[in-house]
Amino acid sequence: MQRRMEQERWTTGWRRLAAVSVLATLLLGGGCRDGEREAGGSIAAEGWRPNDSGEVRGVAVREVQGAIHALLAGDARPAGVDDRAWHRVKQLYTAYGELPLFLEEDGVRDRARALIAAVTSASDDALRLGAYPLAALRDAVDEANDRRPSADELARADLLLTATYVSLGADLLTGQVKPSSVSQSWYIDPNVVDVDSALARTLRAPRFDQALAALRPASDDYALLRRSLAYYRQLVARGGWENVPGGDVLEVGDRAPLARLQALAARLRAEGLLGDAAPRADSVPGRGVYDAALAGAVARFQAHHGIVVDSVLGEETVNAMNIPAEYRLGQIAGNMERQRWLPHSRGSRYILVNVPAFRLDAYEHGEQALTMRVIVGAEYNDRATPAFADSMSYVVFRPYWNVPDEIAEKEVYPKSAADPEYWSRNHFEEVVENGKTRVRQLPGEDNSLGLVKFMFPNDFAIYLHDTPEDQLFEQDVRAASHGCIRLEKPAELARWVLGWDAARVQQAMHAGEDDHQVPLPHKVPVYIVYFTAYGRDGQLYFGNDIYDRDDAIVRAVADAVRPDSASLQAARALRELVAD
Secondary structure: OHHHHHHHHHHHHHHHHHHOHHHHHHHHHOOOOOOOOOOOOOOOOOOOOOOOOOEEOOEEHHHHHHHHHHHHHOOOOOOOOOHHHHHHHHHHHHHOOOOOOOEEOOEEOHHHHHHHHHHHOHHHHOOOHHHOOHHHHHHHHHHHOOOOOOHHHHHHHHHHHHHHHHHHHHHHHHOOOOHHHHOOOEEOOOOOOHHHHHHHHHHHOOOHHHHHHOOOOOOHHHHHHHHHHHHHHHHHHOOOOOOOOOOOOEOOOOEEEHHHHHHHHHHHHHOOOOOOOOOEEOOOOOEEEOOHHHHHHHHHHHHHOOOOOOOOEOHHHHHHHOOOHHHHHHHHHHHHHHHHOOOOOOOOEEEEEEOOOOEEEEEEOOEEEEEEEEEEEOOOOOOOOOEEEEEEEEEEEOOOEEOOHHHHHHHHHHHHHHOOOHHHHOOEEEEEEOOEEEEEEOOOOOOOOOOEEEEOOOOOOOOEEOOOOHHHHHOOOOEEEOOOEEEOOHHHHHHHHHOOOHHHHHHHHHOOOOOEEEEEEEEEEEEEEOOOEEEEOOEEEEOOOOOOOHHHHHHHOHHHHOOOHHHHHHHHHHHHHHOO
C-alpha cells in the first residue's frame, strides 16, 4: 500500500509537470522583439533541468519532492518573504513539478554556490544584505550538507535557496526602494510583469552564475556606478576627505594661505582630479599661489559636479567640495537604485533625457546615436520636470504654442498690460476653443516652441521642442523652462526619429506648412529620468540635485551603503560554509 501511494505521488508529480509545460514554455522560451534585450539577458532556453531522478545526499528525490510539496501546501514561507515573492516561489516549483531547484545529487553544489556568492555580495550592487535570510540560509545549508540529512531538511534548504533567489532577482531587476516612498516624482513602471519570466529564464540557464549577473541593469552607467561604489567605499573607509577652508575667491595667480591650497590639492587628489604636484609656495612665508595646475583641476571638479566651469575657487565650488564623501557614496547607491527603476527592455531605439545632466541621448541597437544639451523645468513654482516614460508618436513642424492658462494669466496678460507692443511683437492671438477663450502664439522663428516639437502624449503635458533662445544652451546649469524640454539640436532629432534627410527637415521647419503634423514611422520610447550620479565618456559625474530629491533616497539606501555587522558576519559565515 505504501509503495502504491509513493508511486501515485510520483506519477502525480510528473502529470503536474506535464500540465504546466505550456506555462514553462511561455516563461522560459519567449524571444525578444527585434533589437530588444529582455530582462535577465539573452539566455538560451535549452540547458539545465532539475534533478528529477536518483538521490539528493542519499535521500530519494521523490521523498524530497514530497517534502517540498508539503511545505508549499502548508504555506511554510521563510521569514521576510512577502506575498508576491512567495507566489513567485510557488510558481517556479509548479513549473518543475515541485522538484528541488537548487540541490543536486551531492547537495549544495555549483548552482547553489553561485546563488550564495551572488547574495552574499549583493552589497556590491548597493542592495541591503539584511533583506536576505543569510543566517537562516547558513543553518539550512549546513543541515543539507550533513552526512545524513532528512527529506524535510533538504526540502527546507531548497525552499530557502529558491526564496533567496526570487528576492535577489527581483531586487536586481526592479530595486528595493519604492520611488513613491521617497518622494521622487518618478512615474516610470519598471515592467514588473517581466520579473516572472526573467526569473524562470535565468533559473534554466546552463551558466547560472553568468545569468545571475545579467539580472542587473546592463547599461554602461550602471557598471560605472558599481565600480564607483567600491572606490568611494574605500575613500569613506580611509576617512573621506578634509574640508577645504573658506576664504577669498581665487583666480589664477592669486595668493592665498599655503595651508588652504594644500587642503585644496588633497581634496582634488581624492577624486583623481590632480596629480602629485604640490601647491607652489609664495615668497611670503605661509603663503602660496593659486596656479594654473590647481585652477585646471578645479575646472575639472566643476565640470564633474554640475558647477559653472570658470576655474575660479568660489563659495559654490568650495561648498561642493565639502560635501562629505559618505554623502557622495549615498548618491552613487541611490542612483544605482534609480537605474533599477528603469525597464531593462527599452526598445531597439529610444530616447533618454537625464534632467540633472541637462542632456538628451538617443540610442539605436544599444549604441548612442545622438546627444545634445537640453533645458529643463525650473526648480520653482511647480515647473519641475517629472521622471516618466511614454512613446513619441508624431512631430509637429512650425507649431502654434497653445499657452497654458496659468502662464497666460501670470505672464502674458501682465506683460501685455505693461507693454502695449508686447502682444503684437510676440505674435500672440486669442482664439475660442470649445466656448473658452485661449491664448496662442503664431508659428514662426520667434515662437516659444521654435520650429518643431516632438509629441509623446502624457499626463504631464510635457514634450520636447525647439527654442529661439539658443544662447541659453551656453549656460552650464540649464533649469529654466516651464517643465517641457528645449532641445539644442531639434533638426537632428527630427532627422533621427523620422528617417528624413537634412534638406527635407529644413524645408519643413523653415518653409513648410504651419502646424504640420507628421506621424513617426515607428513609435520611439522616451524616458525622462533623474540621475544625479551618472557616467559620460567612462567617467563619473555628479549632476545638480535641482529638485532636492537626493536626501530622501540617500537616507533610504543608508543600510545598503554600510551593511550592519550582523549581516556582514552572516554573509562571511555562509561563504565560508560553501567554500571549496
